[in-house]
Each structure stands twice: as C-alpha cells, then as structure tokens.
Amino acid sequence: MSRRLRFGIVGYGALGQALTSHLAQHEELAEIVGYVVRDVSRFNGDGRFVAELDELLARKPDVVIECAGQQAMRQHALSIVRAGVDLVPASVGALVDDAWRRELLAAAHASGARIRIPTGAIVGIDGLAAARHVGIDSVVYRGTMPPSTLKAHYDGVLPEHGLVFEGTAREAVRLFPKNVNLAGTIALAGVGFEQTRVEMHVDPALTANVHELFVRGAFGEFHVRISGLRLSESSPSSRIVAGSLAQSALGSNFTVLQR
Template sequence: MTTRLRIGIIGRGALAQELSRHLAQHTASTEIVGYLARSKSGQAMPAECFFSLHDFLAQKPDLVVECAGQAATAQYALPVIQAGAHYVPASVGALADDIFRARLVDTARSMRSQIRLPTGAIVGIDGLAAARHTPIDDVLYRGTMPPSTLRGHYDGDIPDQGLVFSGSAREAVKRFPKNANLTGTIALAGIGFDRTRVEMHVDPGLNANVHELIVRGHFGAFDVKVSGLRISDASPSSRIVAGSLAQAALGSTYLLL
C-alpha cells in the first residue's frame, strides 16, 4: 500500500480553502492532517484546526504549505523545517531577507528537507531558471490589477489608473506583502531581489490580475502574460495560485534547495 503524503496547512482563509479543494482530488496519495489557525472563530475546514504550533506539528506532517502571509513564513518556516517537514511558502516575499533565507536553506540541508517554491500566478518560471545558466541581462515583472486587488493591502496612495510603483523586487515584496509575492519567486529563480525590476499598475477596467514577465539575456528573450481571475472579491490571489501550491505539494515545482 502506498503511504499517503501528510500535508499540514498554515492558515484557513480563501487561499487555504481553495488549496484544500484541489488536494481533495488527490485523496489516494495525500491527506490533510490539520490547519494552523490564529483564531477559533473562522471557516470550518476539512480537517482539524490547531491553535499552537506544537499541536500542529504533533500531527507529523510530511509537508507544510503556508497560506497565511509573509509574517507566517517568518514565524513558522524554520520550526517546520527543523521538525523535518518540507515547506511550501505562498508568501515567497518573506525570503527577501537574505539572512533568514540562508538559515532556512542551511537547516533544510541538515534535515534533508526541501523548500519548494510555487510558481504562483504566472508561467515561465522554468524558462527563467533555465535562462539563468546563460547570463540574463534584464528581468521585469509588470503587474496590472483592478483597484480592489490593491486597496486594503497597500499603505500608499493608489491613483485612479496607471503606475503605482516602480523599483526592485526586494522593495516590492515589502511594500506589497499581499500582491507581490510572485516577484519573490521570480527573483529567486532568476537574477535576485535587487536586479529584478518590478512595476505595479492599477486599471479600473480590469476584472482580473494581469501578470507579465519580460526576460532578456544571452539566450535570447521571452515575454509571458497571464490574466488571472481572483479566488474571490475579498482575496488578492489569482485562482491559479492555489493550483501552484497544490503542484508544489505534489512535487512538481522549482526547488530553493
């Protein structure tokens, strides 16, 4: 009999719920052993919710998926890996902290665990990682979103239409902790947080999040564009993000380690 992969999920919001629906299609090979939640009030989930990391890890997950924001990865990634589990962060922006990321990688090596980076809301991460072996000259991520995607998740001013932000991926993941985690994956697969350029735009005429990845280098060039419908009006995440987390949990992903 094949042993099912024991999966724990941090969070129980819209992204965790969507991920759970995807994993429910793979019950022959996976089982959700529990959710780590902050509050006892909230959405009922397909498996038990735990309110302490100790109780959560006592379920002995083989792999943990984070669906609760950058602060959750900053708080829980290291103890999860120290417990011997693989780790899949939705909030890859937390890995912009070089010292924190190096500690995670070193710990994962010693524990023989993997840090699995989801492809997130875009395609082409495999091509970007391949292009890195032939020098890349320039990487630009351009995100264009309806105002409702950014409002409530960004402290700065948002114009009626047009450019909201231009800068590095390192700065983007700090200023847009709910909207720019994708740029963390792009940075780690490509030329790093400081050289990866990011533009964030707003367009009230959109009903989807538009993600563009533009790469130039010695290999040639490629442009990728994805128009992603959101999980819900209340969630900033595209529906495909939950699918990318499921793929990472099932083992098809870009590995940080």
C-alpha cells in the same frame, strides 16, 4: 502500494480553503492531517484545526503548505524545516530578508527538508530558472491590477490609472506585501531581488490580475502574460495560486530554494 502523502496547512482563509478543495480531488495520493489557525474556536471542536504548529508537526506531515501571510511564514517556517518537513510557502515575499533566508536554508540543509517555491500566479518560472544557467541580462515583472486588489494592501495613494510603482523586487515586496509574492518567486528563480525590476500598474477597467514577465539574455528572450481571476473580491490572490500550491505539494512544478 506506497502510502499517501500527509499534508499540513498553515492558514484557512480563502487561499487555504481553495487549496483544500484541490487536494481533496487527490485523496488516493494525499491526506490533510491538520491546519494551524489563529482562532480554533471558530471550528466548533473540529480536531483538524489546532492553534500551535507543534500540534500539527506531531501528526507527522510530509509537507506543510503556508497560506497565512508573511508574518505566519516568518513565525513558522524555521520550525517546519528544522523538523525535517518540506515547506511550500505561498508568502514567498518573506524570503526577501537575506539573513533570515540563509538561516532557513541552513536549517533545511541540516534536516534534509526542502523549501519548494511554487510557480504562483504566472507561468514561465521554469524557463526563467533555466535561463539563469545560460545568462540573463534583464528581468522585468509587470503587474496590472484593479484598484480593489491594490488599495486594501498598499499604504500609498493610488492614481486613477497607470503606473503606481517602478523599482527593484526588494522594494516592491516591502511596499506591496500582499500583492507581490510573485515578485519574490521571480527574483529567487532568476537574478535576485536587486536585479529584478518590478512595475506595478492600476487599471479600473480590469476584473482580473494581469501578470507579465519579460526576460532577456544570452539564451534569447521571452515574454509571458496571464490574466488571473481572483479567489474572491476580498482576496488579492489569483485562483491559479491555489493550484500551484497543490501541484508543488503533490511533488511537481516547483523550484527548490538554493540561495
């Protein structure tokens, strides 16, 4: 019988806790060897929680899942892949920095690690990646969310209803760093940050995050839509995001970062 996979997790907020719950259902396949958190004192001496990434890497994880935001992704990702450990990032928007992304890829290639991009809050990423080989003319991601999802993480003034932003995925990631990691996933699977168009809408009648993807090209066209319930009132992440991280960590439903 093959040994269980060893997982490390960066972050233990709402997303990290939901991920932990999902992975706990697969104890025969995997074990969590530790978490990197900012304040270890909160966990009353529980040895699973450490303050430094080196302490986690010393426990020899096979995969590290990042659940702590773009700043943590920028802080830890290079060290993870340089150690030869596969990385599953929730904060895919951090990869908008082209020079840093190339540095990260070079480090992964040198060590043999893979950067597994999860599907995140939507379905259809596999179709988008397949369509890229055939030819894509246009990709539009439309996110429609309640004000409570957007206002805590957006510096601009929200309208009561309707269009908040329209532009490139690169611009969207900068303006909505907590809300459009999905735009990064779509851009990387498809036609890139400049060619991927993003629309952000606000709708006070919604209680869920609505994500839509419109793709056209030489292959034909498709449109997918998902209404995703959030992890909590304070978390912008859809519940399915934690499931996508678990699935990627366990070994399926991800795209390997290649460019």
